[in-house]
Amino acid sequence: xxxxxxxxxxxxxxxxxxxxxxxxxxxxxxxxxxxxxxxxxxxxxxxxxxxxxxxxxxxxxxxxxxxxxxxxxxxxxxxxxxxxxxxxxxxxxxxxxxxxxxxxxxxxxxxxxxxxxxxxxxxxxxxxxxxxxxxxxxxxxxxxxxxxxxxxxxxxxxxxxxxxxxxxxxxxxxxxxxxxxxxxxxxxxxxxxxxxxxxxxxxxxxxxxxxxxxxxxxxxxxxxxxxxxxxxxxxxxxxxxxxxxxxxxxxxxxxxxxxxxxxxxxxxxxxxxxxxxxxxxxxxxxxxxxxxxxxxxxxxxxxxxxxxxxxxxxxxxxxxxxxxxxxxxxxxxxxxxxxxxxxxxxxxxxxxxxxxxxxxxxxxxxxxxxxxxxxxxxxxxxxxxxxxxxxxxxxxxxxxxxxxxxxxxxxxxxxxxxxxxxxxxxxxxxxxxxxxxxxxxxxxxxxxxxxxxxxxxxxxxx
Numbered sequence: 001x002x003x004x005x006x007x008x009x010x011x012x013x014x015x016x017x018x019x020x021x022x023x024x025x026x027x028x029x030x031x032x033x034x035x036x037x038x039x040x041x042x043x044x045x046x047x048x049x050x051x052x053x054x055x056x057x058x059x060x061x062x063x064x065x066x067x068x069x070x071x072x073x074x075x076x077x078x079x080x081x082x083x084x085x086x087x088x089x090x091x092x093x094x095x096x097x098x099x100x101x102x103x104x105x106x107x108x109x110x111x112x113x114x115x116x117x118x119x120x121x122x123x124x125x126x127x128x129x130x131x132x133x134x135x136x137x138x139x140x141x142x143x144x145x146x147x148x149x150x151x152x153x154x155x156x157x158x159x160x161x162x163x164x165x166x167x168x169x170x171x172x173x174x175x176x177x178x179x180x181x182x183x184x185x186x187x188x189x190x191x192x193x194x195x196x197x198x199x200x201x202x203x204x205x206x207x208x209x210x211x212x213x214x215x216x217x218x219x220x221x222x223x224x225x226x227x228x229x230x231x232x233x234x235x236x237x238x239x240x241x242x243x244x245x246x247x248x249x250x251x252x253x254x255x256x257x258x259x260x261x262x263x264x265x266x267x268x269x270x271x272x273x274x275x276x277x278x279x280x281x282x283x284x285x286x287x288x289x290x291x292x293x294x295x296x297x298x299x300x301x302x303x304x305x306x307x308x309x310x311x312x313x314x315x316x317x318x319x320x321x322x323x324x325x326x327x328x329x330x331x332x333x334x335x336x337x338x339x340x341x342x343x344x345x346x347x348x349x350x351x352x353x354x355x356x357x358x359x360x361x362x363x364x365x366x367x368x369x370x371x372x373x374x375x376x377x378x379x380x381x382x383x384x385x386x387x388x389x390x391x392x393x394x395x396x397x398x399x400x401x402x403x404x405x406x407x408x409x410x411x412x413x414x415x416x417x418x419x420x421x422x423x424x425x426x427x428x429x430x431x432x433x434x435x436x437x438x439x440x441x442x443x444x445x446x447x448x449x450x451x452x453x454x455x456x457x458x459x460x461x462x
Contacts, residue, residue, distance in 0.1 A: 012331050028156045099127070113336065117294065118294070152313075211273060236290045253265055259370065275287040
């Protein structure tokens, strides 16, 4: 059994039976699910909007080279600079070179999953550059020295008391149960960071091909502050985030907001089309967009799976997933958790070490039913399982178990000759450290199917 799988099973069991954790997640996700149901009322035909978004994204992904070149051409027209990064190492190296040229000592960073993906903060801090998360949820998990718990809500696993205790410990404030005071504490500390940082770093929710723009969506204004004061802005964006036209945001912005948080539209939606122009009063003097591949091309090369690249990172699939709601986001030990994380992580980080995530699913299809771009998530999980078996990523014990089951099913006469007591003894041994740890052990019936069938035939004769 692989190290990551062992840790996953340990963490999953720990979280699934942690009643305090389950209560917090049930409460927090419950609020989002209620808000989403209300938010959907703005749509006359939500399914038609989803179908349209799916069509647009699929067309982009199938013609990705064309749209990437169009984006680069239009972005560089206004003085922006595009850097292509094949993997995390290339992205970090390019960022490091920019930092050296700018003699940067501090960075303010807006919420971004791609920066989590390449472990940017760890890299910058190793190089002596102070990096501060400016999104409140990200700031909280940074203080707690944790990875984000959820794609949209990084600190979803923490209660108000948890956050207050963290602020008392890390920021030396007086104990308080006033949420507003906690927010103001973070705001006061971050204000000075915006004005002194040499570089601001963001992700990008959408890349707009026809204007060469980077669209950033957020609720706190921290994204705008992170890009207004610093003289250099770096946006790190996955190559799959493209949409064809500016007018497509009329469809995608409400879908992203409603699916993720239930809002009609997110509070702050900003489009960056390059560095500050001569007639503009604020903004960075220099802007870079790092187009990150990091396994996306490998997924693109699989026609039956490439629809996973349509994802707009709304987090809806996490909020409805019964597995995610029980084992929590940290158990996945990947940047992207939940159903979408289980689909893409084996392709981004290696099938051998992460194939178990695709098996951590009930295949109930809830994720597929809520996806705003109609990704067939539960089918992609099955395809990942199929690929992992075809590539030979199967444990010896599992192979032996399947062979034993195959023998038993194809030699029913021999199987039926085994006494029920002996069958139950064998089942108890097999289930000892798995099924039976939390459940009553499965037992063999006293009568086989053949016996029951013969009884049925005998009764019908009379």
